[in-house]
Amino acid sequence: MKAAPLDPLTVIVRKSDLPFVSLDDDLLAMDEAAGKCYSLNASAAVVWDAIASPASVHSVCECLCREFAVDPETCLRDVSELLVDMREAGLIELDHAAGA
Amino acid sequence: MRPEFYSLGGLSVASELPLPGYSACDPPPDEKPDVIIRIHAVIDALPSDRRGVSVVPGECRLSVPGVGLFEIRNGCEISVRPVPDVAPLALRTWLMGAAWGALCYQRGILIVHASAIQVDRRAVLFCAPVGGGKSTLAAIFNRMDYPLIADDLCHIDIPDAGPPLVYPAAPALRLWSDALRTFGWDTRVDDPDPFRPGKFRVILPQDRLLAPVPLGAIYLLQWGNFSIERLSGFTAWRRLLSGATYRPRLFDSIMRMNHYFGRTVAILQQIPLWELRRPRDFAAIDEIAGRIARHWAESHIIGE
Numbered sequence A: 001m002k003a004a005p006l007d008p009l010t011v012i013v014r015k016s017d018l019p020f021v022s023l024d025d026d027l028l029a030m031d032e033a034a035g036k037c038y039s040l041n042a043s044a045a046v047v048w049d050a051i052a053s054p055a056s057v058h059s060v061c062e063c064l065c066r067e068f069a070v071d072p073e074t075c076l077r078d079v080s081e082l083l084v085d086m087r088e089a090g091l092i093e094l095d096h097a098a099g100a
Numbered sequence B: 001m002r003p004e005f006y007s008l009g010g011l012s013v014a015s016e017l018p019l020p021g022y023s024a025c026d027p028p029p030d031e032k033p034d035v036i037i038r039i040h041a042v043i044d045a046l047p048s049d050r051r052g053v054s055v056v057p058g059e060c061r062l063s064v065p066g067v068g069l070f071e072i073r074n075g076c077e078i079s080v081r082p083v084p085d086v087a088p089l090a091l092r093t094w095l096m097g098a099a100w101g102a103l104c105y106q107r108g109i110l111i112v113h114a115s116a117i118q119v120d121r122r123a124v125l126f127c128a129p130v131g132g133g134k135s136t137l138a139a140i141f142n143r144m145d146y147p148l149i150a151d152d153l154c155h156i157d158i159p160d161a162g163p164p165l166v167y168p169a170a171p172a173l174r175l176w177s178d179a180l181r182t183f184g185w186d187t188r189v190d191d192p193d194p195f196r197p198g199k200f201r202v203i204l205p206q207d208r209l210l211a212p213v214p215l216g217a218i219y220l221l222q223w224g225n226f227s228i229e230r231l232s233g234f235t236a237w238r239r240l241l242s243g244a245t246y247r248p249r250l251f252d253s254i255m256r257m258n259h260y261f262g263r264t265v266a267i268l269q270q271i272p273l274w275e276l277r278r279p280r281d282f283a284a285i286d287e288i289a290g291r292i293a294r295h296w297a298e299s300h301i302i303g304e
Helices: A042-050 A057-067 A072-088 B088-107 B134-143 B177-183 B233-244 B248-254 B257-268 B282-298
Strands: A011-014 A021-023 A026-031 A036-040 A092-095 B004-008 B011-015 B035-039 B052-056 B059-064 B068-073 B077-082 B110-119 B122-127 B148-150 B153-157 B172-176 B189-192 B199-203 B213-223 B227-231 B273-278
Touching (some): A021 B233, A026 A042, A026 B233, A026 B257, B052 B248, B059 B088, B059 B248, B068 B088, B077 B088, B088 B110, B088 B153, B088 B248, B110 B213, B134 B172, B172 B177, B227 B233, B233 B257, B233 B273, B273 B282
Parallel strands (some): B011 B035, B213 B273
Antiparallel strands (some): A011 A092, B052 B059, B059 B068, B068 B077, B110 B122, B110 B148, B110 B153, B189 B199, B227 B273
16 A cells, blocks of 8 residues: 655755766666665656755655656646655655654 | 786786797786786696686685696786696696686686677677587687687677777687587697697688787677567666676686676677577588578678
């Protein structure tokens, strides 16, 4: 079952300073210490660029809706899923209090 | 023992074991080569009856029953302790294969498990694990007058500017006897492969290449119905890692992943990676080679 969409006012903060490099449509980074290679596809790469400084879920969705043909409701659901994955991978933190 | 000097993968090498087929050169002006290969007295007993690798920072010990003990240190020295009565070819095969690979990994040099040919001033790489048919494909193209750059282990340098470069190695291939007969190369056989009965090293009828060749394309070889598919992004990187890594166990033990990542991404940002499937049918190999050659024209690997 998919998680509920995040509060659009939740603030996303990058937790990782790994240098990502672009390869075709993807962004890649290697964390040698953790033994992990991160791969962000085209839409995840737009999200990563949009949170270079802390940004709200709402503003990230606006970026994505400008880049891709997607309706706001679908976008919020997909972005929420992606952000939860990115948090579990240790790439970001989600500040829910900011939206409270 | 007075060493002989060679140029290999952009490195100057002083070797106490003669390396026939490799590119001999003058000693460096200061007599200080990048790599020294020393031969020590025979070793009566290896640490184990089984083949083994042990790695500590700066040193890799490779123990090969029936051959000897290889100690590779700091990317600049290989000490060889042969077992009594080992055949020189067996010793050279392990020295210039796994031991040399370990040394390259210690230095952070990118090597790939591939055969490389020169196509219109560009290097085309065919990557595959052992038995994947890369040498046979290189042999077919060599018969079509495409020079061989390297077989089995390819050194790739990534300069600050310009395309990656592939260093030429000895103009020799290891082929099965039926392939040698088909190509009419039976009389060119140099040495039998000491570890694979029925396989032989053959010196190719071509001039030795001296300068590194700019990389033009990489193919990952697979068996199946003929198809050529471009790989991109993370898929390309992951497939290059799994399909072109030379001796993965040594790689995992020694190579710094950050080095590998940086170098391979730099290559894939410039050079296309293709997955090439072709039937396991030796009788169809000329037709397969023709289709691959057409792909070079269609994908602008040649003619630019």
